[in-house]
Amino acid sequence: MAKEIILTDEKGNEYTLKFTRRSIKRMEQKGFDPSVAEKQPMNTMYALFEGALYAAHPDLAREQIDELFEGLDDLNAWMDDLSELYQDKYTTSAGELKRTKNW
Amino acid sequence: MVSGSLSETGRGGGKGRLPRFSTYTELYNYICPYYMAMGMTYDQFWDGDLDMVDTFRTYDRLRHQRENENAWLTGIYYMSALSAVMSTKGEKHSYPSEPLDIYGKADVEQNTDEDGQESEYNKDERNLYDKMKIAMEVFATNINIQKDREAKAKADAERILSHQATQTEQTGGEIVG
Numbered sequence: 407m408a409k410e411i412i413l414t415d416e417k418g419n420e421y422t423l424k425f426t427r428r429s430i431k432r433m434e435q436k437g438f439d440p441s442v443a444e445k446q447p448m449n450t451m452y453a454l455f456e457g458a459l460y461a462a463h464p465d466l467a468r469e470q471i472d473e474l475f476e477g478l479d480d481l482n483a484w485m486d487d488l489s490e491l492y493q494d495k496y497t498t499s500a501g502e503l504k505r506t507k508n509w
Numbered sequence: 510m511v512s513g514s515l516s517e518t519g520r521g522g523g524k525g526r527l528p529r530f531s532t533y534t535e536l537y538n539y540i541c542p543y544y545m546a547m548g549m550t551y552d553q554f555w556d557g558d559l560d561m562v563d564t565f566r567t568y569d570r571l572r573h574q575r576e577n578e579n580a581w582l583t584g585i586y587y588m589s590a591l592s593a594v595m596s597t598k599g600e601k602h603s604y605p606s607e608p609l610d611i612y613g614k615a616d617v618e619q620n621t622d623e624d625g626q627e628s629e630y631n632k633d634e635r636n637l638y639d640k641m642k643i644a645m646e647v648f649a650t651n652i653n654i655q656k657d658r659e660a661k662a663k664a665d666a667e668r669i670l671s672h673q674a675t676q677t678e679q680t681g682g683e684i685v686g
Contacts, residue, residue: 428555431534461556494559 409491411458415474421466423458425492433457440492451481454488582611588641596644605637 410424433453443450455478456471478484530536541554544562547569553561586609593604 426556426559427533427537431537431555434532434534 409494410462411487411491413474415477421459421474422462423455423488423491424461425458425494426461429457429461430492432460443489447485451485451488454492455484458488458491582609585609588645589637592641592644592648595648602640602644 410422413421413423415421433456436453438450438453438457440450452475455475459466459471459474528539530539537555541551544554544565545551547565549557549561549565589602589604592602596602
């Protein structure tokens with residue numbers, strides 16, 4: 407089972423953060439570029455957060471996402487968690503390509 | 510920290526090399542048809558759990574394995590039918606009266622009974638295979654004997670014709686003796 411994170415807001419609502427291929431594609435279409443993470447950490451963080459929410463909550467409004475993002479406590483820890491989620495082995499490409507090559 | 514992990518695939522493309530992609534989108538667009546060929550739906554690939562592809566790869570491998578086993582089993586039946594047709598009276602082999610019990614009457618994992626002796630099912634299967642093998646060998650031997658006889662007869666005929674031609678030349682066109 408691919409990893410996911412459950413986020414609970416102040417009202418007790420639960421939100422599932424995970425990545426799907428469609429959510430990653432959407433992130434890239436909106437200009438997400440992981441290589442600029444060091445120069446633009448907050449933008450990268452927000453893009454990862456929004457992308458991770460999209461998979462399970464595609465109809466979430468921008469205001470709601472902003473509110474949830476502002477409610478995050480330890481941003482460094484969240485950054486690490488979301489990065490790890492994004493870098494999950496199933497999102498990396500080398501293994502996938504090698505497996506297709508053997509077909 | 511997030512990094513550009515797609516650089517792992519940078520092998521430059523070309524014949525025999527993995528293609529190069531600059532985004533995950535390009536990669537996913539490339540591999541999506543492969544998984545759809547395995548039976549994965551478009552939505553499963555794009556919206557499903559990321560590890561679903563592992564299950565489909567395993568399914569695809571097992572499916573091919575089953576197809577291979579079915580083809581092998583078909584070959585066994587063909588061999589049995591040919592053996593039944595070609596076998597001689599001495600080594601008569603008849604086509605099985607019922608389908609082969611492919612799951613085995615004894616434990617599938619073991620070919621022996623509880624007392625360590627070879628199971629009756631295994632003996633029957635081995636005997637059937639041995640009979641088919643003998644019938645095919647006899648058939649092949651008879652074919653080879655027939656071919657040898659034909660080749661010898663042809664060689665004899667050519668030698669006789671050659672001898673007659675030689676004699677005709679010597680006697681000026683008239684065969685003597």
